[in-house]
Amino acid sequence: MRVLIVEDEKRLAQALGQIMEEQRYNVDMVYDGQDGLDYGLSGQYDVIVLDVMLPKMDGFSVVKKLRENNISVPVLMLTARDEISDKVTGLDCGADDYMTKPFSPEELLARIRALSRRQGDVVLEDIHWADLTLKLSSRTLHCGAKSVSLGFKEFEVLKLLLANPKGIVSKEELIVKVWGSDSNAEDNNVEAYISFLRKKFFYLGSRAGIGTVRKVGYHLEEN
Amino acid sequence: MRVLIVEDEKRLAQALGQIMEEQRYNVDMVYDGQDGLDYGLSGQYDVIVLDVMLPKMDGFSVVKKLRENNISVPVLMLTARDEISDKVTGLDCGADDYMTKPFSPEELLARIRALSRRQGDVVLEDIHWADLTLKLSSRTLHCGAKSVSLGFKEFEVLKLLLANPKGIVSKEELIVKVWGSDSNAEDNNVEAYISFLRKKFFYLGSRAGIGTVRKVGYHLEEN
DNA sequence: GAATTTTTTCAGACTATTTTAAGACTATGG
DNA sequence: CCATAGTCTTAAAATAGTCTGAAAAAATTC
Numbered sequence: 461m462r463v464l465i466v467e468d469e470k471r472l473a474q475a476l477g478q479i480m481e482e483q484r485y486n487v488d489m490v491y492d493g494q495d496g497l498d499y500g501l502s503g504q505y506d507v508i509v510l511d512v513m514l515p516k517m518d519g520f521s522v523v524k525k526l527r528e529n530n531i532s533v534p535v536l537m538l539t540a541r542d543e544i545s546d547k548v549t550g551l552d553c554g555a556d557d558y559m560t561k562p563f564s565p566e567e568l569l570a571r572i573r574a575l576s577r578r579q580g581d582v583v584l585e586d587i588h589w590a591d592l593t594l595k596l597s598s599r600t601l602h603c604g605a606k607s608v609s610l611g612f613k614e615f616e617v618l619k620l621l622l623a624n625p626k627g628i629v630s631k632e633e634l635i636v637k638v639w640g641s642d643s644n645a646e647d648n649n650v651e652a653y654i655s656f657l658r659k660k661f662f663y664l665g666s667r668a669g670i671g672t673v674r675k676v677g678y679h680l681e682e683n
Numbered sequence: 684m685r686v687l688i689v690e691d692e693k694r695l696a697q698a699l700g701q702i703m704e705e706q707r708y709n710v711d712m713v714y715d716g717q718d719g720l721d722y723g724l725s726g727q728y729d730v731i732v733l734d735v736m737l738p739k740m741d742g743f744s745v746v747k748k749l750r751e752n753n754i755s756v757p758v759l760m761l762t763a764r765d766e767i768s769d770k771v772t773g774l775d776c777g778a779d780d781y782m783t784k785p786f787s788p789e790e791l792l793a794r795i796r797a798l799s800r801r802q803g804d805v806v807l808e809d810i811h812w813a814d815l816t817l818k819l820s821s822r823t824l825h826c827g828a829k830s831v832s833l834g835f836k837e838f839e840v841l842k843l844l845l846a847n848p849k850g851i852v853s854k855e856e857l858i859v860k861v862w863g864s865d866s867n868a869e870d871n872n873v874e875a876y877i878s879f880l881r882k883k884f885f886y887l888g889s890r891a892g893i894g895t896v897r898k899v900g901y902h903l904e905e906n
Numbered sequence: 907g908a909a910t911t912t913t914t915t916c917a918g919a920c921t922a923t924t925t926t927a928a929g930a931c932t933a934t935g936g
Numbered sequence: 937c938c939a940t941a942g943t944c945t946t947a948a949a950a951t952a953g954t955c956t957g958a959a960a961a962a963a964t965t966c
Contacts, residue, residue, distance in 0.1 A: 532785055556787050570855050597850050599896055611923050612898050647943085649925070655945055674933065674942065834912050870954085872914070878956055897922065897953065913962070924951070931944065936937105 463572070464505045465489045466496030466522065467538065468514050472561075476509060479565045480572070493517025500526050505533050507575050509568075510555070512539045523554040534575035587622050590668040590682045592661075594618060603664035610660070613638060617653045621670065621680050630677035654678055686795070687728045688712045689719030689745065690761065691737050695784075699732060702788045703795070716740030723749050728756050730795050733778070735762045746777040757798035810845050813891035813905045815884075817841060826887035833883070836861060840876045844893065844903050853900035877901055 463485045467473040470491065477487045488505075490496050493514040500508055500522065508526075512519040523535050537558040557571055587594040593602040600609045601618070610618065616638040620629055631650045639645035658670055671681040686703055690696040691714050700710045711728075713719050716737040723731055723745065731749075735742040746758050760781040780794055810817040816825040823832045824841070833841065839861040843852055854873040862868035881893055894904040 527783075527785075532787075534787075554786075554790075556789060570859075598902065599899060609896070613924070645925090648927085651943060652925080652945085654943095659945090672943070836913070868914090871916085874954060875914080875956080877954095882956090895954070907966100909964100909966075911962100911964070913960105915960075916958090918956095920953105920955070922951105922953080924949105926949075927947095929945090931942105933942085934940090936939085 461485050461506045463487050464496070464499050464508045466491075466493065466499075466508065466514065466519070467511045468492060469511075476568065479568060485572075491515070493519065493522050497522045497525055500531060500533065501529055507572050508533055508535045509572070510535055510537055512537055519555075527554040536571055536575060587619070589622055589625055589680060591666050592664070592668050594622060601660065601664065603661075603666040606664050608660050608663060611656075614653055614656055614660075617650070618657055621678065625680050628673055628677040628679045633677070685728045685730075686710050687719070687722055687731045689714075689716065689722075689731065689737065689742070690734045691715060692734075699791065702791060714738075716742065716745050720745045720748055723754060723756065724752055730798050731756055731758045732791075732795070733758055733760055735760055742778075750777045759794055759798060810842070812845055812903060814889050815887070815891050817845060824883060824887065826884075826889040829887050831883050831886060834879075836876055837879055837883075840873070841880055844901060847902070849902075851896055851900040851902045856900070 463480055465473055465476050465480075465487060467476065467489070468491050473489050473491065477489055480487050488499060490499055494516040496508075496510060496514065496519075497517060499505075510519045510522060514522070519537055519539075523537075526533070526535070534557070535555040537555040538561055539558060540561050556575055559567065559571060586596060591603050594600075594615075595602065596619075598609075599612075599615050600607050617634060620634060620637055631647045634650045635643065635645045635647075639649065654670055654672075661668055661670070667683045669681050669683055671679050673679065688696055688699050688703075688710060690699065690712070693714065696712050696714065700712055703710050711722060713722055717739040719731075719733060719737065719742075720740060722728075733742045733745060737745070742760055746760075749756070749758070757780075758778040760778040761784055762781060763784050779798055782790065782794060809819060814826050817823075817838075818825065819842075821832070822835070822838045823830050840857055843857060843860055854870045857873045858866065858868045858870075862872065877893055877895075884891055884893070890906045892904050892906055894902050896902065
């Protein structure tokens with residue numbers, strides 16, 4: 461996910477950037493409204509975090525111009541408590557959400573997730589493979605009349621396999637994408653989850669299976 | 684709440700309708716100005732969303748004729764950015780608010796809420812789910828012959844669950860929408876209320892229940 | 907201002923998920 | 937066929953997330 465931060469207080473911008481990079485977001489930072497607008501117009505971002513008070517051009521104008529150029533990227537406005545106005549709270553300026561400073565990293569991330577989810581809620585469709593249906597909203601796996609609920613990690617592992625229905629997914633990739641690159645998960649963790657999933661496939665009576673390619677990885681297959 | 688959408692771009696009309704139906708608004712849609720006027724004259728709506736450019740009769744004329752007939756329903760005009768005129772911005776036409784396309788669902792809902800609030804006389808309809816009836820006017824929950832009254836927070840939590848009868852509502856969303864995004868409510872507050880509600884469902888003998896999806900949220904389910 | 911209701915807080919119980927670890931199994935090269 | 941490294945499976949231990957009852961605090965009502 462690509463995020464643009466437009467904030468002139470460098471310390472704060474830095475902090476924001478760090479918080480988001482920890483979430484593996486791809487972050488760009490600029491420090492005035494003019495740059496914010498130019499970067500925003502590139503249309504390459506999934507979310508823009510925009511301070512209201514900025515040099516050269518204020519946040520409201522930036523959003524306004526973005527919208528005039530049909531850039532519908534979700535915008536999260538940052539504002540000091542004493543700068544709050546109806547223009548912000550009513551979101552009449554075209555922003556999608558606002559947050560008053562100071563705020564917690566959790567709140568920031570929560571709002572960013574909410575915004576990107578809102579945007580992508582069309583993508584939250586069910587995934588089909590062979591006779592299986594993975595319901596993203598309820599984290600359940602269905603096959604015919606039967607269904608099972610998946611744990612968080614099971615879900616993520618399966619989702620990754622489904623994202624490459626023909627290709628092979630390595631244990632390493634699974635570890636990085638499901639456990640995180642800084643985790644100390646071992647291959648056996650992946651093996652355990654593959655085993656759990658196979659057991660559930662079997663319980664569901666599905667004709668789908670997970671094939672092993674020794675020393676390479678796993679892939680979905682249809683029997 | 685009853686809403687009339689008058690919009691000739693069917694896709695947009697459809698999208699608007701969906702957004703509002705998710706809020707459990709009672710939505711009617713028509714696709715030209717003449718029908719818009721006819722429906723509007725029935726006087727049954729709490730808000731009318733009206734495009735400016737319409738076949739048969741433009742939006743301005745529709746509002747004008749409505750007002751001539753003493754229909755004082757709040758009207759929200761939709762206009763493309765390049766159709767904007769003082770007639771719109773000044774609201775000289777008799778509309779109560781206007782919004783330029785494109786806009787976010789949130790903005791639309793915010794404005795509609797604002798309009799109906801301004802009106803002050805929101806019609807409170809009951810919400811039904813499974814064997815439950817939530818009476819919005821009295822904040823009571825009914826099932827068969829039994830009923831209980833809900834506290835304000837219980838009520839809001841349940842209403843949010845009912846607003847997404849199929850989807851899952853996260854604790855995060857509940858906190859933001861019930862406690863407010865600037866509150867310091869914690870997950871356990873939500874858990875406590877979910878527990879209260881379950882107890883009341885049980886007392887009522889309802890077949891409805893609240894399911895948990897670990898690390899994701901809650902959703903209504905029917906046993 | 908007392909009584910009642912609603913909301914928050916907290917701790918311990920409970921449960922699902924995740925990790926760990928050990929032994930069984932299997933493909934592959936020698 | 938054997939040795940080996942890689943993989944599978946399972947049980948159990950550890951952890952993290954959730955539930956719930958009770959009591960304190962706050963808000964409302966009478």
